[in-house]
Amino acid sequence: MCGIAGLFYPGTPKPVEPARIAAMTDALAHRGPDGSGIWTAPGVGFGHRRLSIIDLAGGRQPMATDDGEITVTYNGEIYNFAEVRAELEAKGAHFRTAGDTEVLLHGWRAWGPELLDRLNGMFAFALHDSRRQSLFLARDRMGVKPLHYVELADGALAFASELKGLLAHPLLRRELDVRAIEDFMGLGYVPDDACLIAGAKKLPAGHFLLVERGHPVPQPRKWWDVDFSQRAKGSARDLQAELTDHLRAAVRSRMVADVPLGAFLSGGVDSSAVVALMAEASPRAVQTCTIGFDEAGHDERAHAQAIADRFATDHRVRTVASDDFALIDTLVAAFDEPFADASALATYRVCELARERVTVALSGDGADEAMAGYRRYRFHAAEERVRGLLPAALRRGAGALGAIYPKADWAPRPLRARTTLLALAEDGPTAYAKSVGVTLPAIREGLYNAATRRALGGHRAERRYIETMRAAPARDGLDAAQYADFKHWLPGDILTKVDRTSMAVSLEAREPLLDHRLIEFAATLPTSLRIRGSEGKWLMKKAMEPYLPREILYRPKMGFVTPISAWFRGPLADDAANLARSAVLATWFEPAAIERLASEHKAGRAEHGRTLWQLLMLEKSVARLFA
Template identity: 45%
Template sequence: MCGIAGLFHLSSEQAIPSEIIEGMNNSQYHRGPDAGDYFYDPGVALAHRRLSIIDLEGSPQPMMSACSRAVIVFNGEIYNFKSLRDELKAKGYQFNTNGDTETILNAYLEWGEDCVHHLRGMFAFAVWDRQNQSLFIARDRLGIKPFFYSLLSDGSFVFGSELKVLTANPLFDKSLRETTIEDYFTFGYIPEPHTIYQNAYKLPPGHRILLKRGDLAVPESQEYWDIPTTNLPSLTEEEVQAQLVERLKEAVDIRLVADVELGAFLSGGVDSSATVALMSQLQSDPVNTCSIGFDVKEFNETEFAKMVADRYQTNHRVETVSKDDFDLVDKLASLYDEPYADSSAMPTYRVCELARKHVTVALSGDGADELFAGYGRYRWHNNEEKVRSILPLPLRKAIFTPLGKYYPKLDWAPRFLRAKTSFQSMAMDTVEAYHNSMSILRKDERAKLFSKDYQQRLNGYSSLEVFRQYQDKTTQLDSMKVAQYLDLKTYLVGDILTKVDRASMAHSLEVRVPFLDHKFVEWGFAVPSEQNLVQGVGKKSLKQAMEPHLPHDVLYRKKMGFAVPLADWFRGPLKERLYDGLLSQQMRNCGYFNETQLKNLIEQHVKGIRDNSAPLWTLMMFESFMRQNKIGL
């Protein structure tokens, strides 16, 4: 696990000053404190920070191929590198190291751009081909590892593992992309391929780009893999139950290869517990497990984590975090480099901090909710879709549009009475309805929050376009699979994997994700919806398969999530910070917000009229980003 960076002059062989690339690379020192080095060619500079996991003394980067034709910088792990190395050796390729980096190099020399089809793992890499004067870049299929890039004013292509690598270059343009602010206040993150900056991009998952010297612009990225959405196999319940555990166990097994101490997160939920259970069956030594607890019962899952730890006799470590652990508020803005509003980033940061005290690699259960329909919102979406399937859209609009407009927002009421979002969604098609239910601030709420001037500058743009771009690929899916596919393409990448990558790499910790093994995803996404959501129980196929391996209380208790008590914070210790930050001169002058609505959101929450904790946290993270980057002053 590492950090990569580079510069490539597209139209010249202009020398790149060492202080520029070194400054960029040093900004991501935390991603690889074990080593750092550089490679220079005319018009090219590559940089690397290394966290040693496999072949600890060998495999230095940037790495040159044995024939001196190609040079690579690589972040990630290739789990099938040993079998791939044997295949390439049989073809006559020479290997001077025992790691996976050289395997990618030789795979590129053998198969060119199609080398990505041979790689199983998580990766983001760049290969400089000295013979063809080209730079080939690629990102893994699910987007576990990040890749940021931009074209600078001098015609050079710049890339890095974090956005801060790009902003460290003095030629980087820090103008904001205004449409992403609409996206951010919808989703709480900025979806691929965009960033908060106008001229910076994220390479989407499962995409690659080939740049050649002489190009005047960066070519569009090409998709080389996607979650299969057509001609899905018809898996029976018997087939699913017979195969699920063994397929998942194989995905776990190949992620246990490391030359350093390895462990797992154990939250007490189904997904991390399943991972730990299978790890325990695959290795003779006790698994190292880590849990974070809270001193508030409704946020604390440690008793369930202990059940699993006791059953499998793991080396279990627990640390308790105070309910007033909000010291990370400002740190998060610098950690994520752009506005990011998932408050569970705080406990995630803490559990990574704990894990790194004992291990260098940790396995997680991320991806299972998206793959097997574990989120409660899938159940509500499915129920709403039953109504949408009965009534035609014009009739639904006539009935539900007025209800959605005038029904009060009853945050304090039981879930079945909080119907405003559902009424709105009934008047929409499947994709727009899921967009509405996923929104931190719905369309009508964003209209109140944004200034009239900013709304005019949006020129009709809506964050719904983020979902619409995938709509053509979902025509053969049922409504719940549509929601899962959209989450796998957006929420998983932009929120969950982003959260874990930045939080773990801040502590130089590598996290591996067996549920997101692409072969397991290809199989798992084909599990029929009626096997995943059964009588209101999500992830039923996974839970049923894990019944012989985990306690019933772990499998079938109510999903808790990795939450923090925002509502209480904003009425107590963070109340003053809320007023000072959200009503600051910077926020009032930036031109994006209606000042009256900012005050309304705060007052409604502080007085207990509404729970506005989610939009207020989203605003607080935006303010922190603006202040730290001196934007709008």
């Protein structure tokens, strides 16, 4: 894995100072500690920080064709590069290196942007074509690898793997976009169609940007999308066999590396499935690692150990204390933008543990989104069935009842009648958008000061979810919810979390369960093969029955749980109270409203832990940006 950065002048090809590119790439040194490179030409400059994974001796970047016509700087892995290389060699291409980077150079010459359709991998890259006088930026289908860009005052288009690469350029104005603050407060992360720094953008997943000299910077173009509108034909048994083939191929393709390779093992279905298939394909013991917690209700070490024993892995465990909040400032530095998914602390710790022995680690991320594994999918599908049965008048009545029904935030969602009644009164997209949020609109409205409410002009974080679900290529509400999560939650939260925490310790994380062929297949599965009764990921669990014990496949999902609510009633109670006195937060929020939240939470009169965590992460992120 690597870090990339660069500049391109679409208008006059002004000279690019190598020192400017060096400053941008130096800000990304953690992404590539094994080497660096800079290349400049009139009107363009590329930088690269390398984490050596494949072709350790010959993969230096930026890399150019023999004639110097095409140059690339690239972050990622192309898992099928050998097949694409063979196709290019059959067309007459001559390769000087043994890795995947050179495939991009010859592939661009042969196919132009259609090269992307042939790639199976995770990537973000920039390619300069001197003959066309163009810059081509591209990002992989799922958004595993990030890419930020911005137009600067001197006419340059700057790009970098992380926002901190752009911030290293002195012409980037550090003005904050208040809409991104609303997005963060609503969702817990700044989504891919927004950025905390006004004017900066993220290239969306499955998109490319082709900038030609003499023309203004265009809008990105979509080159891939997932389609939930089709249904696979065949029996459950046949589809199960096909799914197993996809899973096996996805894992094996991601086991190619010239450096030590291992896997994260939580003891859940997804990571256990990856480890099982790795063990099947590996002649040596698979290196696995687990993070445990000193709270029994959140500790999965025993389950992980059972899988490690079953497949004879070389397994290591580290226990994290329940008060492991010393990482907060480390995470703020890693993410740049505020990020409120507190499981990032545990993810950082497991990456840190893995990096002690391996350079590449496979994860189980993506299966919940692809196979409908989250509980919220089951709730949403059930609510959609009820909506289809109830007349509109009865649904409005349910909403009126919900408005006066007592809250029960402590209870499991099926027992929270208020939440269900209010959701039934709304249409599916609106209800689902609220269910994936963190701080509800009414609470946010009460926190903002008058100036912020005016500046937002009605902008709401949930709107993107609602619009995406209504326009989704989908056959039912479950399809639409999964599609929206692929567009927002997956790249904005899950993949951002894994990328930043793994790259912070110079570890390459690979997600086999996000192989695009697997995702395209999963999107066609009938709803009954994704959710059956109380079981999500039903077909995947059936497919893994020959590999994994039932007590792993069918136990309740746990995941990384961080006790932030307890922290704000204990060791971080003073931090919560100090938020009301923050000059940073006072720019957008009413101090008295924050003080009320902190007081109610500490006294146990209400549950505001996640909102307080958001405010803390926002304050620290903004303060760091302007330090």
